[in-house]
Amino acid sequence: MPLSETLTMSPFLTLSIAGFAATAISFGPARMGFGLFLSQFRDSFGIGTTMAGLISGAGFAGFLLGLIAAYAATAWRGPRLPVLIGLFLATTGMAIVAVAPNAGTLSVGVVMAMSSAGFAWSPFNNAVHQQVEPDMRSRSLSVVSTGTSLGAALAGAIALALMLGGASWRIAWAAFAAAALASLIGNLVAMRGVAGQPGRGRSNWRVLCVMPALPLYLSALSFGVTTTVFISFATDRVVRAGGLEGLPLQASPAVMFIIYGIAGLAALGTAAIKDRIGLPRLVRGLLVVSALSLALIAVLPTSWPGVAAAAGLQGIFVMMMSAVLAFWSERLFPELPSFSFTATLLAVALGSVIGPALAGVLSDGLSPAAMFLAAAALSGATAIAMRPRLIRETPLDCEDQPGPAR
Template identity: 55%
Template structure:
């Protein structure tokens, strides 16, 4: 198997687990967790923010591992965290154990994606690199769709949510075994060159990239944390059990997100600046739909599809942008972007939970829509560099 196919498949599997059930599972099953553990909306926001703090910490640890040992160790560590974390949630007997399992599972997302930028940049040719990176980032779609399908089946059949989380743990273990084999050739090889310096990344030209990443983190984390609960609290969709609505949301979210595989082609047709604007507007419309029509099939399906498209295409677009600005620092530059995303993900759910309790979920979702729309309106094409200078540790 060629490096392109091997890394694309391994990365797809890793992100399918880490950014699928491990990262989305708490929001997907929040209605069930409310019933089992007596969780309020504000508390749910704090637990979600705690999980995203694990994501933030995982990014930093992953970067250190990649620099010293190459991309294999952080990916394997992340999938191990996902396996153990989802297993803990499946067996959780109280609120404290649940929170620890969520923290560990969600931290896997920080470990298991950025190392692939390093591996792909080193082993895949320039022409195929955007397609490989799109494949890695879009693994999330399959993971989210599969998790949503499992949740939908279990909620309509009356089987315990614990079985679903046990299945997530088994899937994580299988992905771990596959990546252990696929990344053997890049194990223990951090790559040539002197130590990378973070200060190289904090240039004026990169601030719009980090700003978009921050907004992306805030909005995407709020949606995955509270969309399913918004529908359940509004009464659910006619014809489905109340707690099955979350499964419907994430199935549509994941399926639509598969269009993220086309991100490289869409970017080539319209340019990165317009792609970013349209994705932020899609996010705004997604929030507005779930705020205003949370119990209609049309509103839920369209909202989830737009959000899935936004999340998957935006993640790939940020990867392209960081690789273009910092071609000699592929892993570290994308880690910096994801740290901005993680910062937004920590802040977003905590504030959203407080706002929802104070002003109601509709106002909270409409406020999130306004944030996305304002970001789209403020973005300028000049923020995208057509031919950026080459930045390297030797020549910052």
């Protein structure tokens, strides 16, 4: 049977693979590449920690704006359009970084690339809800979110190979841009079944602003702050502390991202783990994992076991929590899959804007260790606040909420 026919007959497989590729690019090198190559950017363009925080914060602000634009585009023309816009931004932005002659041009490319993440993930909640059977949606969304793992691992592997070979970081960014173009073309074909199909649902924000959804939004906000602190500054923390023993100084970030990405593949089993232990235990456990990861980077930045554990734990946290946020929002608001996930990601984006900017100032004002310990404390406090009785995953009765607008 031809591959195209097989994919047409299996929406689960088609959308899972397409989403995996889109998130691999947009949440892999496009979103994380700045942190991965920050030490090289410092050498090439003289970027300080505060400036790095502002660039990263601007990129995550683009992510926030992209989320809003993606929801509007999904409501207008269906989920394929925003995904293609996101992958176009990733392709163009990373190509600009590859040829950037100065810090200003570099910033433009980084912001464009990071903005792509706002377009290329949330629409898959809509697409999956339209075409995948209910009992397979959590698994499909877990596969989509785990694309970040492969993207991070491959980005790290490419960076490591180039560094060990003495090649310029610009070659890596050119390769990232080429991969983004390939993903764009693949999604153009794979998502044709949901092109021009926006799906149904309300667009009244008051429907989503209900108390049972507050733990979801608070978890998302904390997630946005802490993960962007790690993504933006963890590799730089290790390099500035002296790097990992036995490696060239600039190779440490690449090794960290490889470990981060490989460990994150555990998220493919997120739905199964949730079914076994329940959502409350999974959410709280993941927040504890985040706190441990950040604390390890704070106190053991040159220790192989410490850094490897920190990168691996962070990879598990990011990928599994991403999957949790996707299917948690879809379960609470099954009639509003894209809208509810967009609201959740807006909370992530708000934290993503605040996190790097404040972290850069805190690092310069106190120390990098204090910055990471503060982020670890936030994850720990969020875990304590997530009381099991407050975490709900059964559908909310939107008919009882104010302002329904079909």
